[in-house]
Amino acid sequence: MKVLTKATDKTILYIGHKAVVVENGIDVGHTVYANTEDYVIHDVEIIPGDVRIMEYCYTPEAGFYRNPDFPDELYVTPEEQIAELRDHMRTMQEKIDYILDKIDTPK
Numbered sequence: 001m002k003v004l005t006k007a008t009d010k011t012i013l014y015i016g017h018k019a020v021v022v023e024n025g026i027d028v029g030h031t032v033y034a035n036t037e038d039y040v041i042h043d044v045e046i047i048p049g050d051v052r053i054m055e056y057c058y059t060p061e062a063g064f065y066r067n068p069d070f071p072d073e074l075y076v077t078p079e080e081q082i083a084e085l086r087d088h089m090r091t092m093q094e095k096i097d098y099i100l101d102k103i104d105t106p107k
Contacts, residue, residue, distance in 0.1 A: 003042040003058050004028060010057040011067055013039070015047060050078050 002019035004026065005012050018029045019041045025034040026041065033039055048064055055075060057067050066075075076084075 001044050001047055002028070003044045003047070004033065005040050005042065005058050007038050007040050009067075009069065010040075010059050011069075012051070012053050012056050012058055012064075015051070015053060 002014070002016055003012055004014035004019050013033070014028045014031075016028060018027070020027045021036055021041070022032065025032040026036055026039055042058060042060065044058070051064050055067055055070050056064050058064050
């Protein structure tokens with residue numbers, strides 16, 4: 001996998017399969033990052049599941065680590081994210097059940 005970081009603070013900007021230096025920057029498929037000297041492309045074999053862009057930094061020496069500049073109030077742990085998704089799923093299921101009940105009930 002390719003990991004694109006800022007050269008200055010090592011913040012992860014992109015994780016994916018493509019990061020190629022082209023004439024006008026670094027092409028990652030959907031975006032071209034200009035000024036190639038501002039970024040570093042890393043080839044990384046294993047990316048931990050909780051690593052997300054902007055929330056984490058990367059260097060070959062230190063590996064992946066939480067971005068110290070990322071606001072704590074915006075950080076969501078994997079456990080919190082799972083709980084939020086379960087709540088959302090429960091709410092959606094209640095709405096689906098309500099709609100199906102209305103459809104199945106003869107008037």
